[in-house]
Amino acid sequence: EAQVTQNPRYLITVTGKKLTVTCSQNMNHEYMSWYRQDPGLGLRQIYYSMNVEVTDKGDVPEGYKVSRKEKRNFPLILESPSPNQTSLYFCASSPGTSGKNIQYFGAGTRLSVL
């Protein structure tokens, strides 16, 4: 089944403790992206990648890192999480390198930073 898989689905952590949220897609898509969703603010793009080894900042990249060593994986790294990073996170992928295509979203990761 074609899908975008995020892990974990739920995570509670403490301020400053490094964490990684994994994202994997099995559709051979070039474009991958991370979003955070907060009440009243909609989805905001954190980082995106147009292909392997190519990553770019989105609208709200501060406090986050990403890597794209393989086409299928696009992990989101929080080196030193803070409470304002408590949010619902979504990974998405789409065919092509421009992003101007249908994005397929994962089921989301709900993160709480205490």
Added chain:
Amino acid sequence: GESVGLHLPTLSVQEGDNSIINCAYSNSASDYFIWYKQESGKGPQFIIDIRSNMDKRQGQRVTVLLNKTVKHLSLQIAATQPGDSAVYFCAENIGNQFYFGTGTSLTVIP
């Protein structure tokens, strides 16, 4: 950042009626637009998209209209069903980035 807004945060319609959800965008450089549906506890799901060289696009029970003059996008759902109850987002693409609206919550009354 870009501003993609929705005219109404909530919308209630009777089952069988048509629904119209509106969206305004601010950047005339936007050249690709998508409507997503998000059900509770799930990720956004693609509904329909439209490129800036088009004014209208139709899918199954859904139509998207794009008015570039006033930077306005609308989603029309025909014969709305209970399964259409969800939050609907519009998104615009500029370059390689996406900007989402804050969403409209659609409730279908049986």
